Amino acid sequence: MATIAVENYLKHVLLLSEGADDLVPMGELAAALDVVPGTATTMVKALAAEGLVSHRPRYGVRLTAEGRRVALGVLRRHRLIETFLVEVLKMDWTEVHAEAELLEHAISDAVLDRLDALLGHPATDPHGDPIPTRQGKLDSQVYATLATCVLAKPLRIVRITEQSGEFLQFAEERGLRPGASVRVADRNLAAGLLTLKMSGARTVAVSLAAAGSILVAPAD
Amino acid sequence: MATIAVENYLKHVLLLSEGADDLVPMGELAAALDVVPGTATTMVKALAAEGLVSHRPRYGVRLTAEGRRVALGVLRRHRLIETFLVEVLKMDWTEVHAEAELLEHAISDAVLDRLDALLGHPATDPHGDPIPTRQGKLDSQVYATLATCVLAKPLRIVRITEQSGEFLQFAEERGLRPGASVRVADRNLAAGLLTLKMSGARTVAVSLAAAGSILVAPAD
DNA sequence: GGATTTATTTTGACTAATCAAAATAGCGCC
DNA sequence: GGCGCTATTTTGATTAGTCAAAATAAATCC
Numbered sequence: 001m002a003t004i005a006v007e008n009y010l011k012h013v014l015l016l017s018e019g020a021d022d023l024v025p026m027g028e029l030a031a032a033l034d035v036v037p038g039t040a041t042t043m044v045k046a047l048a049a050e051g052l053v054s055h056r057p058r059y060g061v062r063l064t065a066e067g068r069r070v071a072l073g074v075l076r077r078h079r080l081i082e083t084f085l086v087e088v089l090k091m092d093w094t095e096v097h098a099e100a101e102l103l104e105h106a107i108s109d110a111v112l113d114r115l116d117a118l119l120g121h122p123a124t125d126p127h128g129d130p131i132p133t134r135q136g137k138l139d140s141q142v143y144a145t146l147a148t149c150v151l152a153k154p155l156r157i158v159r160i161t162e163q164s165g166e167f168l169q170f171a172e173e174r175g176l177r178p179g180a181s182v183r184v185a186d187r188n189l190a191a192g193l194l195t196l197k198m199s200g201a202r203t204v205a206v207s208l209a210a211a212g213s214i215l216v217a218p219a220d
Numbered sequence: 221m222a223t224i225a226v227e228n229y230l231k232h233v234l235l236l237s238e239g240a241d242d243l244v245p246m247g248e249l250a251a252a253l254d255v256v257p258g259t260a261t262t263m264v265k266a267l268a269a270e271g272l273v274s275h276r277p278r279y280g281v282r283l284t285a286e287g288r289r290v291a292l293g294v295l296r297r298h299r300l301i302e303t304f305l306v307e308v309l310k311m312d313w314t315e316v317h318a319e320a321e322l323l324e325h326a327i328s329d330a331v332l333d334r335l336d337a338l339l340g341h342p343a344t345d346p347h348g349d350p351i352p353t354r355q356g357k358l359d360s361q362v363y364a365t366l367a368t369c370v371l372a373k374p375l376r377i378v379r380i381t382e383q384s385g386e387f388l389q390f391a392e393e394r395g396l397r398p399g400a401s402v403r404v405a406d407r408n409l410a411a412g413l414l415t416l417k418m419s420g421a422r423t424v425a426v427s428l429a430a431a432g433s434i435l436v437a438p439a440d
Numbered sequence: 441g442g443a444t445t446t447a448t449t450t451t452g453a454c455t456a457a458t459c460a461a462a463a464t465a466g467c468g469c470c
Numbered sequence: 471g472g473c474g475c476t477a478t479t480t481t482g483a484t485t486a487g488t489c490a491a492a493a494t495a496a497a498t499c500c
Contacts, residue, residue, distance in 0.1 A: 038451090041449055041450085043486095088338070102326040103323065114309040114310070259459070260478090263456095278464095
């Protein structure tokens with residue numbers, strides 16, 4: 001059985017290799033897990049010996065098929081738990097990430113299946129992150145971000161990729177939540193600042209960095 | 221913060237000291253935790269150094285006020301989770317114990333409070349075990365068991381104290397669940413066998429050992 | 441293209457929790 | 471009141487995961 005530490009390493013390798021299908025550098029992995037780099041090296045070598053990752057010394061790490069299977073399981077548990085906390089327990093979507101982080105290592109398949117059924121087999125969690133299926137399929141649709149999308153066109157927020165509670169509360173306070181309608185009125189790359197128009201003519205200013213973690217689709 | 225192992229030691233000291241308010245022998249504790257006796261000794265000495273238990277070498281261990289507070293917290297989480305699994309997720313009451321064993325160490329107070337409210341602040345779990353309050357009060361009402369109660373009188377099962385799935389399935393198959401009506405038709409101590417009359421004139425045979433873990437009250 | 445900066449790995453040490461097996465202390469028993 | 475049984479404690483070792491700090495390799499920069 002995978003320990004909690006092993007599950008966390010695999011989950012973060014998966015998350016950090018999203019999009020960039022390349023090797024995940026050890027430094028990034030160590031930072032994500034909040035351990036010193038040497039610890040990550042030691043652990044990754046052990047995971048490689050177990051066949052869960054492949055390690056290119058000095059360059060980085062990537063999941064094997066088996067490691068990816070395990071990581072997708074953890075991610076599925078995490079996102080279903082987040083959905084449950086919001087939909088059933090009526091918790092705030094800006095604070096459920098940390099809770100799910102704990103529970104994801106303790107919930108059994110039997111309980112998870114019940115939860116999934118109770119929630120109606122949701123496709124995304126409250127942040128818009130796709131939930132891997134039980135068979136290990138992860139929707140990898142690519143969206144534009146508020147930092148890269150066209151100007152002026154009406155858009156819908158589909159996903160917020162950034163887990164910190166402070167960031168999410170900042171977003172929530174400005175109406176920047178999945179499902180919300182938004183238009184980019186102005187984007188000043190030099191100043192790193194965007195002006196957004198929300199529904200009801202509300203105007204909101206966000207940094208370029210923040211805009212990059214808000215994914216959007218045409219309002220169709 | 222208490223680790224999972226620490227929480228389990230404290231929880232089991234609490235459970236084993238129920239009724240017998242005496243010292244819990246190390247052997248019993250080790251058996252309950254499924255560790256060798258030497259391990260229990262080592263750990264108990266560490267817990268004593270932390271002020272969570274008091275250890276009388278060669279005689280046994282008991283909780284301090286602080287240790288009891290922690291243990292009651294774990295027990296509250298365990299029993300509320302069991303109740304949730306049965307009431308909300310519709311799982312079988314005979315199989316939720318093992319699930320709760322895992323989740324009890326991972327659930328936060330914030331989530332637990334929501335769960336408690338959703339369930340309507342239940343007083344007992346699906347086995348009839350009392351749920352400690354948030355303030356750390358544990359109902360310690362003493363009941364008769366089927367092994368000790370009066371014969372022939374109509375009774376109501378209030379609690380099953382025995383956690384193993386096999387035992388509980390045995391009980392469930394015979395209608396021996398909390399709330400059920402029962403009467404002890406015959407009790408043969410020499411043979412260690414009881415004959416019970418359930419509602420609908422159903423006759424059930426149980427061992428004296430099994431009867432001892434089924435608590436009853438007058439059918440009022 | 442050698443010197444410097446930066447990321448990564450190595451080394452040595454530590455903590456929590458465990459086991460196996462030897463040592464010891466109560467306890468009951470004639 | 472010593473003998474032996476049984477529970478408990480000690481001792482020595484192991485595993486998983488971690489850190490601090492030294493060593494090393496890759497990349498960058500005149």
